[in-house]
Amino acid sequence: METPALPHEVICHILTFLHPSDRKEASLVCRSWNEASRDHQFQKNLIFRFPACTSSLGFIRGLACRPRCSLIISHVDDSSVSRQVLEEVRVHLGAELEGLMLPRSSMMESSLLKLLPSLTALRKLDLEGLDSLFMSGVFLSREEHRQQVRKAMKNLEELNLSDLRYLSDLSFNRLTGCTLRLRRLALAGCHIAFEFDPYLGCAVGPGSSAMLSLRNLLRLLQDQSSTLCSLDLSRTSITPESLRSLALVPGLHLDELNLSGCKKLRDYSIEQLCRHQRGLRKLDLSGCTELTSRSTIAVVAELKHLQSLSLSRNWRVTEKGMADLTALPSLSSLDLSECVNVSGEELVKGLSSAQPRAQLEKLSLKSCTYIQDVHSLARLLTSSLKELDLTSCDVLTDSSVHAISYYLAGLRVLRLGSCKLITDWGLLGMTEPEDGKDPSKDKDEENGPSFTRTFGNIGFFQPPKMAFEEKPRLVTDADLRTFREQEGTSLRAIKGLEELNLSGCSNLSDVSITQVLHFPVLQRLSLAMLPEISDDAVASVALHCRCLSSLALSGCSRITDEGLARALPHLPRLQHLRLAHCDGITDTSLSLIVQHCTRLKTLDISSCKDITVSQVDFLQSHLPFLENVQYRFVGGADANLTL
Ligand SMILES: *[C@@H]1O[C@H](CO)[C@@H](O)[C@H](O)[C@H]1NC(C)=O
Ligand SMILES: *[C@@H]1O[C@H](CO)[C@@H](O)[C@H](O)[C@H]1NC(C)=O
Ligand SMILES: *[C@@H]1O[C@H](CO)[C@@H](O)[C@H](O)[C@H]1NC(C)=O
Ligand SMILES: *[C@@H]1O[C@H](CO)[C@@H](O)[C@H](O)[C@H]1NC(C)=O
Numbered sequence: 105m106e107t108p109a110l111p112h113e114v115i116c117h118i119l120t121f122l123h124p125s126d127r128k129e130a131s132l133v134c135r136s137w138n139e140a141s142r143d144h145q146f147q148k149n150l151i152f153r154f155p156a157c158t159s160s161l162g163f164i165r166g167l168a169c170r171p172r173c174s175l176i177i178s179h180v181d182d183s184s185v186s187r188q189v190l191e192e193v194r195v196h197l198g199a200e201l202e203g204l205m206l207p208r209s210s211m212m213e214s215s216l217l218k219l220l221p222s223l224t225a226l227r228k229l230d231l232e233g234l235d236s237l238f239m240s241g242v243f244l245s246r247e248e249h250r251q252q253v254r255k256a257m258k259n260l261e262e263l264n265l266s267d268l269r270y271l272s273d274l275s276f277n278r279l280t281g282c283t284l285r286l287r288r289l290a291l292a293g294c295h296i297a298f299e300f301d302p303y304l305g306c307a308v309g310p311g312s313s314a315m316l317s318l319r320n321l322l323r324l325l326q327d328q329s330s331t332l333c334s335l336d337l338s339r340t341s342i343t344p345e346s347l348r349s350l351a352l353v354p355g356l357h358l359d360e361l362n363l364s365g366c367k368k369l370r371d372y373s374i375e376q377l378c379r380h381q382r383g384l385r386k387l388d389l390s391g392c393t394e395l396t397s398r399s400t401i402a403v404v405a406e407l408k409h410l411q412s413l414s415l416s417r418n419w420r421v422t423e424k425g426m427a428d429l430t431a432l433p434s435l436s437s438l439d440l441s442e443c444v445n446v447s448g449e450e451l452v453k454g455l456s457s458a459q460p461r462a463q464l465e466k467l468s469l470k471s472c473t474y475i476q477d478v479h480s481l482a483r484l485l486t487s488s489l490k491e492l493d494l495t496s497c498d499v500l501t502d503s504s505v506h507a508i509s510y511y512l513a514g515l516r517v518l519r520l521g522s523c524k525l526i527t528d529w530g531l532l533g534m535t536e537p538e539d540g541k542d543p544s545k546d547k548d549e550e551n552g553p554s555f556t557r558t559f560g561n562i563g564f565f566q567p568p569k570m571a572f573e574e575k576p577r578l579v580t581d582a583d584l585r586t587f588r589e590q591e592g593t594s595l596r597a598i599k600g601l602e603e604l605n606l607s608g609c610s611n612l613s614d615v616s617i618t619q620v621l622h623f624p625v626l627q628r629l630s631l632a633m634l635p636e637i638s639d640d641a642v643a644s645v646a647l648h649c650r651c652l653s654s655l656a657l658s659g660c661s662r663i664t665d666e667g668l669a670r671a672l673p674h675l676p677r678l679q680h681l682r683l684a685h686c687d688g689i690t691d692t693s694l695s696l697i698v699q700h701c702t703r704l705k706t707l708d709i710s711s712c713k714d715i716t717v718s719q720v721d722f723l724q725s726h727l728p729f730l731e732n733v734q735y736r737f738v739g740g741a742d743a744n745l746t747l
């Protein structure tokens with residue numbers, strides 16, 4: 105008997121549960137699924153990315169019926185093909201297009217001006233790095249062009265002018281004079297003259313045709329203060345005094361501010377900023393290396409609505425103020441990576457305090473080498489945490505991994521790269537038995553470290569064993585039988601994991617990788633630099649993690665063609681594959697890749713000594729979506745010759 109077809113609405117409803125990339129896959133199943141995937145509820149805010157080339161022309165025409173989409177068109181220049189691409193966009197999407205981004209492009213004013221006036225629904229324009237447009241200084245110098253662009257851009261909300269070397273007051277004013285209701289402005293990496301004009305040696309006045317000046321920027325902020333709420337001045341040389349004048353612009357109420365890499369900033373300017381911009385919800389102060397805990401304290405005192413804070417790479421920041429920080433009820437994302445002086449004690453204290461307190465979803469403690477009490481952090485963040493980065497936290501032990509698995513079963517992203525003390529026992533959720541003892545008896549004899557069921561008794565606060573030199577006792581078959589009966593503190597408990605990074609955890613072997621890495625929705629996995637793992641591990645991973653789109657195995661020297669032959673047929677979604685320094689793979693693997701990984705976008709096979717350049721050429725000509733192959737030093741080529 106034939107099963108009746110599911111109604112359109114039911115299929116649509118099922119599709120709402122899928123991740124957009126899964127929905128894209130599902131649309132290829134059959135005609136009715138394809139139609140369901142084109143339902144208007146899935147068509148909002150779609151972003152399409154393609155290069156400016158002949159093969160994109162048909163694709164653009166196919167987009168004609170899509171309302172309100174955004175395009176990322178790379179490599180646009182002044183060639184006739186590029187002009188043709190822009191013309192198709194104008195004709196088929198013109199008044200519907202919501203966003204336009206032109207990365208890695210290089211074109212003159214005339215090409216862009218043919219398109220811009222037609223984009224009347226445009227809300228987001230990204231001209232990042234498009235130096236060719238601004239170099240001559242005549243962009244929008246003609247009033248008639250400005251009028252056309254102004255008419256089209258009246259609803260533009262986001263303008264990205266990052267990394268433009270030739271942006272001057274004149275060109276900036278001509279462009280922003282067409283965009284009267286900006287909400288977000290990005291000037292990351294621009295050469296802004298904050299106090300002095302380096303050419304003239306005096307304060308810059310507005311109207312410079314050579315540079316963008318602070319005064320000019322302040323004027324724009326003031327003019328559009330009723331709408332402007334997000335500003336990106338990262339990687340600029342903004343001075344403390346300039347930040348102060350910016351914070352004081354009348355009527356300006358910033359929501360988001362990015363000051364990443366602004367090395368000239370000092371604590372007192374952050375204090376002033378916080379005092380005058382109390383509505384800030386997102387603040388990025390990463391890489392502001394002069395800042396100390398005074399800034400943390402200022403943030404805590406003033407920014408009661410803060411949701412996201414980065415203090416990454418600020419090594420002067422210490423524990424001070426951290427307890428109060430985690431008591432901020434709206435805080436959901438905290439980046440303390442490379443804050444080497446943070447040990448986490450105060451974080452734990454703050455998170456243990458009475459409500460209200462932060463419901464952290466994202467926490468990065470990457471390279472915080474003094475982090476001790478991962479157990480308490482995991483316990484306190486049980487209900488909220490989705491992303492945890494503990495890369496290079498050297499003191500992390502197996503019992504920390506047990507705590508993460510047990511308490512943070514809702515994690516989506518877990519990064520444990522270079523945590524060298526982690527062993528198979530950690531991933532398996534077992535404690536390494538004392539030598540000679542039967543592991544199952546161990547449990548009855550004492551309250552000390554034991555298996556999962558008595559997890560509550562595990563002594564997480566034990567200092568790590570100091571005898572690092574001794575190799576851990578290997579997991580036996582008997583141990584694995586016990587493992588299969590219980591899963592509680594095994595990493596396997598984190599069923600919804602989407603990204604896992606175990607690179608450089610060099611004590612891991614096939615035992616844990618084959619038993620534990622069973623993650624149905626895992627998309628990104630790094631097992632790079634695990635010298636112990638073999639073909640069995642790779643085959644098992646492929647069998648049990650079939651959603652993988654990115655897999656890193658660089659430096660896994662025991663992996664051979666056979667492992668890939670067993671794995672690749674199960675990984676049809678693979679887009680990024682890293683196999684650098686895998687000496688066991690040969691040209692055969694490249695043929696397998698061509699055969700099975702038809703969606704591959706990037707491949708790294710550098711330093712694979714048994715791969716030949718001719719096979720790399722073959723691969724490049726057979727994979728339609730391939731964007732980048734790194735193959736330096738293949739075939740044992742001499743470094744000097746290929747450089
Ligand atoms: C500016 O554009 C770049 C590249 O497209 C992007 O990475 C960045 O997030 C954008 N910045 C803002 C504030 O939108
Ligand atoms: C801030 O800018 C830096 C560098 O331009 C970028 O890497 C970072 O992602 C930005 N931060 C946020 C929160 O967007
Ligand atoms: C923070 O760490 C650095 C490098 O480890 C050290 O030199 C510095 O004295 C520490 N700063 C504070 C305030 O503890
Ligand atoms: C995994 O972590 C390492 C650092 O340990 C980093 O270099 C690498 O880029 C990460 N890999 C992925 C795929 O994110």
Ligand SMILES: *[C@@H]1O[C@H](CO)[C@@H](O)[C@H](O)[C@H]1NC(C)=O
Binds near residue numbers: 572573574576610611
């Ligand atoms: C982990 O592996 C490293 C070598 O990568 C070794 O020096 C260390 O002793 C091992 N640690 C344990 C606990 O076995």
